[in-house]
Amino acid sequence: MASAAFGPSDGATRARLSVLASGSSGNCSAIEFRRRDGSRRLALVDLGLSPRRTQKLLHERGVSLSEVTDAFVTHFDRDHFHAGWAAREHLPFAIHVHERHEVWARRCGLAPKRMSLFDGPFMPMPGVRTSTSEEFHDEMGVIAYRFDISSGASLGYATDLGSVTSDLIDLLHKVSVLAIESNYCPKLQEASPRPAFLKRRIMGGAGHLSNQQAAHATELIEPRDHVVLMHLSRDCNAPGVAQAAHDGRPYALSVPAHGEGTDWIDAPPDRPAVRTPSAELHV
Numbered sequence: 076m077a078s079a080a081f082g083p084s085d086g087a088t089r090a091r092l093s094v095l096a097s098g099s100s101g102n103c104s105a106i107e108f109r110r111r112d113g114s115r116r117l118a119l120v121d122l123g124l125s126p127r128r129t130q131k132l133l134h135e136r137g138v139s140l141s142e143v144t145d146a147f148v149t150h151f152d153r154d155h156f157h158a159g160w161a162a163r164e165h166l167p168f169a170i171h172v173h174e175r176h177e178v179w180a181r182r183c184g185l186a187p188k189r190m191s192l193f194d195g196p197f198m199p200m201p202g203v204r205t206s207t208s209e210e211f212h213d214e215m216g217v218i219a220y221r222f223d224i225s226s227g228a229s230l231g232y233a234t235d236l237g238s239v240t241s242d243l244i245d246l247l248h249k250v251s252v253l254a255i256e257s258n259y260c261p262k263l264q265e266a267s268p269r270p271a272f273l274k275r276r277i278m279g280g281a282g283h284l285s286n287q288q289a290a291h292a293t294e295l296i297e298p299r300d301h302v303v304l305m306h307l308s309r310d311c312n313a314p315g316v317a318q319a320a321h322d323g324r325p326y327a328l329s330v331p332a333h334g335e336g337t338d339w340i341d342a343p344p345d346r347p348a349v350r351t352p353s354a355e356l357h358v
């Protein structure tokens with residue numbers, strides 16, 4: 076039982092995030108971890124785009140699918156896990172799946188040998204610690220992720236949240252870069268021609284966050300540098316509306332429209348690691 080050392084010498088000194096696409100038509104983001112020797116590792120969060128589209132969008136950002144070593148799945152709705160990944164004979168990267176999602180992953184056709192299961196903090200690569208929390212979303216629930224690197228930079232990723240919990244705030248507190256969903260404007264949602272059951276599902280505490288809930292969560296999280304608002308509803312939201320809830324806040328803001336993504340966003344290594352390394356962390 077070896078505990079993981081987690082100091083600056085471990086390697087990952089820079090991290091940056093790019094949302095490739097976000098929304099009900101497909102979600103995928105890339106995180107690049109760069110080491111002191113110049114080498115890098117590329118990870119994906121969610122696999123909600125086809126392999127071909129993912130490759131195209133990575134290529135536009137100067138990286139390649141062949142460089143991806145790890146993928147982290149928040150949950151197995153179709154817009155977060157595309158069937159094309161389960162159908163691939165060979166996958167050159169590990170797909171990290173929370174244990175509570177194993178049965179859902181199988182239903183999506185993902186073979187057990189392709190899954191790298193976890194149910195607590197882990198280190199997917201040297202110098203990168205992954206922490207998670209289980210949040211409400213429909214029947215299967217959703218996993219929020221935090222990535223801490225040894226230089227002190229950190230990234231948080233939280234989408235498809237039914238509500239804002241204290242676990243979520245604790246997990247993501249003071250991350251450098253926060254990607255969080257801001258799904259709908261309540262007024263536009265109420266006024267939309269959507270059926271009542273769908274409105275209840277979205278707004279009922281196990282669906283999605285409104286712009287105001289996302290802004291409130293962000294205020295409590297106190298991100299250090301940059302916030303990306305994700306998963307904007309095509310019909311019941313707009314970038315300008317979502318953005319307005321963050322006016323005057325002390326961080327940079329990116330708000331990609333439904334289905335769109337962002338350029339690379341750096342997570343600056345400007346402070347020592349905020350979170351205490353866990354003695355139980357295994358490598």
Ligand SMILES: [Zn+2]
Nearest residue numbers: 099152154235
């Ligand atoms: Zn979704």
